[in-house]
Amino acid sequence: xxxxxxxxxxxxxxxxxxxxxxxxxxxxxxxxxxxxxxxxxxxxxxxxxxxxxxxxxxxxxxxxxxxxxxxxxxxxxxxxxxxxxxxxxxxxxxxxxxxxxxxxxxxxxxxxxxxxxxxxxxxxxxxxxxxxxxxxxxxxxxxxxxxxxxxxxxxxxxxxxxxxxxxxxxxxxxxxxxxxxxxxxxxxxxxxxxxxxxxxxxxxxxxxxxxxxxxxxxxxxxxxxxxxxxxxxxxxxxxxxxxxxxxxxxxxxxxxxxxxxxxxxxxxxxxxxxxxxxxxxxxxxxxxxxxxxxxxxxxxxxxxxxxxxxxxxxxxxxxxxxxxxxxxxxx
Amino acid sequence: xxxxxxxxxxxxxxxxxxxxxxxxxxxxxxxxxxxxxxxxxxxxxxxxxxxxxxxxxxxxxxxxxxxxxxxxxxxxxxxxxxxxxxxxxxxxxxxxxxxxxxxxxxxxxxxxxxxxxxxxxxxxxxxxxxxxxxxxxxxxxxxxxxxxxxxxxxxxxxxxxxxxxxxxxxxxxxxxxxxxxxxxxxxxxxxxxxxxxxxxxxxxxxxxxxxxxxxxxxxxxxxxxxxxxxxxxxxxxxxxxxxxxxxxxxxxxxxxxxxxxxxxxxxxxxxxxxxxxxxxxxxxxxxxxxxxxxxxxxxxxxxxxxxxxxxxxxxxxxxxxxxxxxxxxxxxxxxxxxxxxxxxxxxxxxxxxxxxxxxxxxxxxxxxxxxxxxxxxxxxxxxxxxxxxxxxxxxxxxxxxxxxxxxxxxxxxxxxxxxxxxxxxxxxxxxxxxxxxxxxxxxxxxxxxxxxxxxxxxxxxxxxxxxxxxxxxxxxxxxxxxxxxxxxxxxxxxxxxxxxxxxxxxxxxxxxxxxxxxx
Numbered sequence: 001x002x003x004x005x006x007x008x009x010x011x012x013x014x015x016x017x018x019x020x021x022x023x024x025x026x027x028x029x030x031x032x033x034x035x036x037x038x039x040x041x042x043x044x045x046x047x048x049x050x051x052x053x054x055x056x057x058x059x060x061x062x063x064x065x066x067x068x069x070x071x072x073x074x075x076x077x078x079x080x081x082x083x084x085x086x087x088x089x090x091x092x093x094x095x096x097x098x099x100x101x102x103x104x105x106x107x108x109x110x111x112x113x114x115x116x117x118x119x120x121x122x123x124x125x126x127x128x129x130x131x132x133x134x135x136x137x138x139x140x141x142x143x144x145x146x147x148x149x150x151x152x153x154x155x156x157x158x159x160x161x162x163x164x165x166x167x168x169x170x171x172x173x174x175x176x177x178x179x180x181x182x183x184x185x186x187x188x189x190x191x192x193x194x195x196x197x198x199x200x201x202x203x204x205x206x207x208x209x210x211x212x213x214x215x216x217x218x219x220x221x222x223x224x225x226x227x228x229x230x231x232x233x234x235x236x237x238x239x240x241x242x243x244x245x246x247x248x249x250x251x252x253x254x255x256x257x258x259x260x261x262x263x264x265x266x267x268x269x270x271x272x273x274x275x276x277x278x279x280x281x282x283x284x285x286x287x288x289x290x291x292x293x294x295x296x297x298x299x300x301x302x303x304x305x306x307x308x309x310x311x312x313x314x315x316x317x318x319x320x321x322x323x324x325x326x327x328x329x330x331x
Numbered sequence: 332x333x334x335x336x337x338x339x340x341x342x343x344x345x346x347x348x349x350x351x352x353x354x355x356x357x358x359x360x361x362x363x364x365x366x367x368x369x370x371x372x373x374x375x376x377x378x379x380x381x382x383x384x385x386x387x388x389x390x391x392x393x394x395x396x397x398x399x400x401x402x403x404x405x406x407x408x409x410x411x412x413x414x415x416x417x418x419x420x421x422x423x424x425x426x427x428x429x430x431x432x433x434x435x436x437x438x439x440x441x442x443x444x445x446x447x448x449x450x451x452x453x454x455x456x457x458x459x460x461x462x463x464x465x466x467x468x469x470x471x472x473x474x475x476x477x478x479x480x481x482x483x484x485x486x487x488x489x490x491x492x493x494x495x496x497x498x499x500x501x502x503x504x505x506x507x508x509x510x511x512x513x514x515x516x517x518x519x520x521x522x523x524x525x526x527x528x529x530x531x532x533x534x535x536x537x538x539x540x541x542x543x544x545x546x547x548x549x550x551x552x553x554x555x556x557x558x559x560x561x562x563x564x565x566x567x568x569x570x571x572x573x574x575x576x577x578x579x580x581x582x583x584x585x586x587x588x589x590x591x592x593x594x595x596x597x598x599x600x601x602x603x604x605x606x607x608x609x610x611x612x613x614x615x616x617x618x619x620x621x622x623x624x625x626x627x628x629x630x631x632x633x634x635x636x637x638x639x640x641x642x643x644x645x646x647x648x649x650x651x652x653x654x655x656x657x658x659x660x661x662x663x664x665x666x667x668x669x670x671x672x673x674x675x676x677x678x679x680x681x682x683x684x685x686x687x688x689x690x691x692x693x694x695x696x697x698x699x700x701x702x703x704x705x706x707x708x709x710x711x712x713x714x715x716x717x718x719x720x721x722x723x724x725x726x727x728x729x730x731x732x733x734x735x736x737x738x739x740x741x742x743x744x745x746x747x748x749x750x751x752x753x754x755x756x757x758x759x760x761x762x763x764x765x766x767x768x769x770x771x772x773x774x775x776x777x778x779x780x781x782x783x784x785x786x787x788x789x790x791x792x793x794x795x796x797x798x799x800x801x802x803x804x805x806x807x808x809x810x811x812x813x814x815x816x817x818x819x820x821x822x823x824x825x826x827x828x829x830x831x832x833x834x835x836x837x838x839x840x841x842x843x844x845x846x847x848x849x850x
Binding site: 033034038039040063065066070071086090154159161189192194195197198199200201203204205207209210211223224227325326329330 | 367377431434435443462541542543545557559560561563646648710711813818820821823
């Protein structure tokens with residue numbers, strides 16, 4: 001038993017040793033865990049980029065922003081990918097990031113993007129997703145959802161304190177209802193079956209049939225259509241609008257691989273990268289004309305309006321909006 | 332010439348060293364985080380609410396878990412029936428479930444569309460809802476009733492057969508057995524079991540939130556998470572981490588005050604000729620066992636039903652990750668035993684009472700270390716020495732070994748104390764020391780709790796996600812990490828298959844060690 005354990009430990013430690021690519025320069029990119037996983041876009045992007053850069057692209061996974069904040073100027077990252085707009089204010093404040101040098105005027109995002117530092121690579125909107133075999137009469141607007149009797153719908157959502165989509169929901173309600181957001185939450189709270197830490201728990205409860213609706217994305221139905229041939233899942237488009245969620249990449253100012261990091265920024269907006277995004281990330285790519293999207297994405301309904309707060313607005317609203325949300329549920 | 336009653340020099344001093352090391356790791360990481368933040372910062376009123384909620388739900392969950400475990404453990408200890416061994420083993424399962432799997436399993440049974448509500452609807456009864464504080468308590472009892480039961484079953488098994496036979500020959504009624512044998516044993520074991528459950532509930536957070544129905548069910552651990560992830564406020568995270576440590580030390584002091592040694596004396600380890608009381612107690616025990624088994628095993632069954640059909644279709648990477656996780660779990664288990672044994676021996680002999688209390692406190696500390704604070708602290712310290720992604724696996728193994736230590740200790744400490752009380756003098760008078768003492772006295776006497784502890788450590792390490800999330804390494808993903816990656820990419824069905832695999836492997840590891848210990 002002991003010798004077995006020792007052998008296993010030895011093999012583990014050797015497995016943990018980094019596979020050194022023979023004298024190729026290494027580009028280190030910090031990414032969220034989902035991104036670099038086998039089912040995320042990471043592996044395809046790595047293969048595509050390495051085919052043209054003569055380098056070794058390494059994704060280091062984990063919580064990107066907390067990690068950058070902890071490491072500060074000593075970070076080994078040459079670039080980061082997968083930040084949310086709710087994190088860019090704090091990321092920008094570190095002064096560690098350099099301009100991306102891309103032409104953002106040509107982006108196909110519904111929100112006009114002008115940020116010179118943080119570059120969008122994919123987006124969608126938050127939306128309530130339901131299954132038409134279980135819910136026959138979904139609400140037609142946010143107001144109708146709020147005015148429904150207390151037990152009309154059972155919704156699962158994410159906690160804004162622990163999840164980016166949860167925070168986006170908070171900003172969505174604030175954007176529509178402004179000073180009346182507290183009352184909106186008070187009306188919505190009875191419809192909320194429960195609040196989970198992450199999106200995964202919520203979505204699992206929804207697909208298991210426990211909840212009628214889940215707070216997810218306008219692009220969620222595409223997964224079920226493409227992978228499961230299931231045409232019964234729909235995202236609700238509200239006339240009040242749906243809130244924009246975008247994921248961003250940036251390069252580090254003090255990288256020791258400035259050319260490679262810049263090349264990676266260029267690669268992000270390349271057609272090759274952008275065509276991988278829809279079915280690897282189940283979201284809209286940041287720069288791809290509609291007619292080049294997969295059919296399932298072209299057929300998805302679009303919201304009438306895409307709502308969005310600028311970084312500074314969102315940063316100012318975050319804490320008071322969270323207070324309102326907590327108070328509505330604390331009753 | 333009085334014989335020296337202390338054992339070889341290795342026990343106590345090694346134990347003290349291990350205890351000091353533990354305290355350094357747990358408290359040191361909080362210190363490092365606070366240092367990085369340039370001090371601790373104050374707490375908001377929501378944080379204080381979280382502290383209050385955490386306290387009362389943990390106390391209630393622990394009291395219910397241990398209270399319900401008493402009749403279950405007694406019934407299991409005094410009855411023999413077909414499948415009893417398997418049932419005792421299966422009782423270890425809920426504790427080993429990853430939180431997300433446990434949530435879906437519980438919801439499948441007690442949720443809106445669950446089996447319980449389906450049955451109630453068929454009987455024309457109103458629906459019951461689990462979302463609220465009752466859901467938090469239900470989930471915590473589901474996780475911890477088995478753990479408490481196992482610890483108490485060890486206690487019943489430790490009552491020497493000679494005492495039971497004496498009781499029978501004196502014509503003891505069940506009431507007398509309760510008074511003279513069972514209650515003293517419970518007085519020794521139950522406070523420690525309560526403490527272990529209390530501390531587990533203190534740091535639980537994913538399950539508490541999902542079944543708590545909303546932010547009312549906010550625990551301190553969630554507040555720590557928020558401080559890290561959203562406010563990047565390390566000072567507040569460190570303050571909250573300290574609050575958790577203080578609460579735990581208070582709980583430890585209370586449990587230590589209540590516990591008292593049972594003092595049965597040694598027996599000859601004859602197999603128990605069990606003859607539980609007859610009459611109405613037979614169906615009562617059967618009902619208790621049936622209810623507990625039903626409550627604990629139906630959610631597991633629902634997880635199996637969802638996942639087993641998916642097993643053949645799982646991608647190869649899932650199996651690779653499973654192999655990696657098993658290797659890591661075995662290493663963690665070996666480390667846990669290496670740390671737990673000197674601690675338990677040091678506690679059973681050697682130092683004065685005050686020092687002993689500190690050693691025990693240090694041994695329980697890992698239970699309350701927030702994985703986030705621990706992981707961040709280690710990250711901050713280690714990044715000066717090596718690339719953190721290379722450290723991901725060794726650090727995860729180390730942290731998991733430390734995290735499982737308290738459970739191993741809970742099983743080991745009472746057994747080690749009994750061993751010392753019963754055989755300490757004999758061993759000392761024979762001059763049994765060092766390796767010989769270990770071989771002829773310690774290992775044979777402590778075999779069962781050691782096996783249980785190692786099994787628990789392996790299984791917990793198998794299902795842990797804690798620190799690896801911060802040090803993540805996509806190329807060397809563990810099985811729990813892969814499970815979350817699958818869910819995060821909408822692949823709920825594959826995730827259900829991976830969950831069954833994870834459950835099966837955790838369970839097989841636990842069974843191997845536990846069985847090895849009880850031979």
